[in-house]
Amino acid sequence: MLEDIRQERIKKRQNLQSAGFDPYPANVKRTATNAEIIKDWSKFVKKTTTTIVGRVFAVRGQGKLIFLDVKDESAGIQIVFKQDSGKNFELVRDNLDIGDFVQASGKCFVTKRGEKSIEAKELLIIIKALRPIPSEYYGVTDPETRQRQRYLELLINPEVKESFYKKATFWNTWRTIMLENGFLEVETPALEHIPGGADAEPFITHHNALDIEMYLRISLEISLKKLMVGGYERVFEIGRIFRNEGIDAEHLQDYTQIEFYWAYQNYEGLMSFIEKAYKRIIKATTGSLKTKLGDSTIDWARAWPRIDYFAFFKKETGLDLDTINEKELTAYAKSKEIDTSKHLGRGRLIDAIFKRIRPKLIQPCFLINQPIEVEPLAKRIAPDSNKVARFQILAGGTELGKGFAELNDPIDQMDRFKEQQKLREAGDTEAQRLDESFIEAMEYGMPPMAGFGISERLFSVLMNKPIRETVFFPTLRPKN
Missing domain, CATH: 3.30.930.10 (Bira Bifunctional Protein; Domain 2)
Structure with missing residues (x-):
C-alpha cells in the first residue's frame, strides 16, 4: 500500500519535470511568514502580491477550485487557487499531494466565512514529497515510530x-x-x-x-x-x-x-x-x-x-x-x-x-x-x-x-x-x-x-x- 502511494508520487514528480518544472528547486521566494501576515493583516491585505512558502496539510475541492491549508514553522494559512486566474492550474491540481511544499504568490483577502486567505495567482510545487505524512487527526501513536521518526x-x-x-x-x-x-x-x-x-x-x-x-x-x-x-x-x-x-x-x-x-x-x-x-x-x-x-x-x-x-x-x-x-x-x-x-x-x-x-x-x-x-x-x-x-x-x-x-x-x-x-x-x-x-x-x-x-x-x-x-x-x- 505505502509502496503503491510512493510509486504514484514518483510519477507525479516525473510529470512536473516533463512540464519543465523542477520539483526540488535550489531557489525559492518568500516575502513574509504566515505568522507575519496574520499579525499585520491590515498591512498585507493592501499589498498586490504576497509570497509564502510551506507544507500542504490539507487539500479541499476539485475541478476548477481548490483550497489548501499551508503551514510554515510560524503558523498556517489558507490558499485559494482558481482555474480561471491561476497559472498552470491543471498541472498543480493533478500532481499535488498532502505533504508537498509549495510557493504561493497572490493577494490576501478574507473569504465569505471570514477566513484570512491568499488567492494565489501562481502556485509552485517546490518539494514533491514521495511518502505520505501521518494524519493530523490520528497522529503518530506507536511509541517506537515516535522516537525513531520524531520528525513525523x-x-x-x-x-x-x-x-x-x-x-x-x-x-x-x-x-x-x-x-x-x-x-x-x-x-x-x-x-x-x-x-x-x-x-x-x-x-x-x-x-x-x-x-x-x-x-x-x-x-x-x-x-x-x-x-x-x-x-x-x-x-x-x-x-x-x-x-x-x-x-x-x-x-x-x-x-x-x-x-x-x-x-x-x-x-x-x-x-x-x-x-x-x-x-x-x-x-x-x-x-x-x-x-x-x-x-x-x-x-x-x-x-x-x-x-x-x-x-x-x-x-x-x-x-x-x-x-x-x-x-x-x-x-x-x-x-x-x-x-x-x-x-x-x-x-x-x-x-x-x-x-x-x-x-x-x-x-x-x-x-x-x-x-x-x-x-x-x-x-x-x-x-x-x-x-x-x-x-x-x-x-x-x-x-x-x-x-x-x-x-x-x-x-x-x-x-x-x-x-x-x-x-x-x-x-x-x-x-x-x-x-x-x-x-x-x-x-x-x-x-x-x-x-x-x-x-x-x-x-x-x-x-x-x-x-x-x-x-x-x-x-x-x-x-x-
Whole structure:
C-alpha cells in the first residue's frame, strides 16, 4: 500500500519535470511568514502580491477550485487557487499531494466565512514529497515510530514541537545566567585517554591516527578543573556526555549536561546561587514555579530545606552510617532484595540503599553532607570527617543536580583514587580510574572552589515525561 502511494508520487514528480518544472528547486521566494501576515493583516491585505512558502496539510475541492491549508514553522494559512486566474492550474491540481511544499504568490483577502486567505495567482510545487505524512487527526501513536521518526511527530503534534522550543529556552536561560555572573564558556575534548569525573562505564573507541584506545567522556569535570589550575576563576560548559549504562525513564547514554566551577566560592554560597538559578530557569521554561510529576505537584517556589544525608538515611532505614560496617550494610541490602553482587564496596551499598528511600523526597530540597565513600572528588567537611561537602538537589524522588566543595588536596585525591582502583580490581567497572595527569595538574595548585553539574534530566522532570520523550532522536536498535 505505502509502496503503491510512493510509486504514484514518483510519477507525479516525473510529470512536473516533463512540464519543465523542477520539483526540488535550489531557489525559492518568500516575502513574509504566515505568522507575519496574520499579525499585520491590515498591512498585507493592501499589498498586490504576497509570497509564502510551506507544507500542504490539507487539500479541499476539485475541478476548477481548490483550497489548501499551508503551514510554515510560524503558523498556517489558507490558499485559494482558481482555474480561471491561476497559472498552470491543471498541472498543480493533478500532481499535488498532502505533504508537498509549495510557493504561493497572490493577494490576501478574507473569504465569505471570514477566513484570512491568499488567492494565489501562481502556485509552485517546490518539494514533491514521495511518502505520505501521518494524519493530523490520528497522529503518530506507536511509541517506537515516535522516537525513531520524531520528525513525523513534530509535523503533526504542536505540543511536542513546543516542548523542544521550551528545551531551547531551558539551556539558553542556563547560559544567560552563567554569562551574567561572569563565567567563561569553554569547550573541552569529548575524547579522553582516561574517563573520569563520574562513576560510569565509558564507550570505547580507537584513534586511528595515533593508534591508541580512547574513551568518550563520562563527565566534563576533569578538563574543567585543569582550566581552573590554569588561572580561570569561573568556567562552564554545556556539552555532550556518553555513558554506557542502562536504559530507563531517567537515563540516556548520550545526553547534554552543564557543569561549572567557581573559584573562592563555598558550599553554602553555591546552594544559595543554585536555588535562585533553578527558580529562574523553571519559570522561564514552564511559565510557572509549580510543575507536575506523575501524581505529585512540585512547588519550586518554596524555600528549599537542607536535609542531612546521615540523618535521613537513619530515619528511613534505622542504619547509622557512622557506625555500621560493610557486612551489616550487605545484610540489610539483601533483606531489601538488592542484588549485592552488583554493588561492590561500602559506597556502592550505601548508594543502592539510598536509591530505595529517595522517592520519599518529593518537594525540592538539598541533601547535604554525604558519605565520603560515594563521592571521591569532594572535600571533607572537616579534616578527619567521613562526610564530604556535597549536596544533591532532590525533587519528585529523583536527583536533579549535585554540587560540591571541590577537593583540591592532591595527596588526599591520590589516596581516594587508589581506593577506587581497588574497587575496579575487585570487579567494579564503574569505579573511577586513577588519572595521574589530573593529580599532576593539582600538584601545581588548584584554587578552593565550588562545582556543580546537572543533566537534561531536570528538563524531562519539568515536562513530566520520560527522558527519551524529551530528546529528538533517542538511541534505538537498528530497525533491521
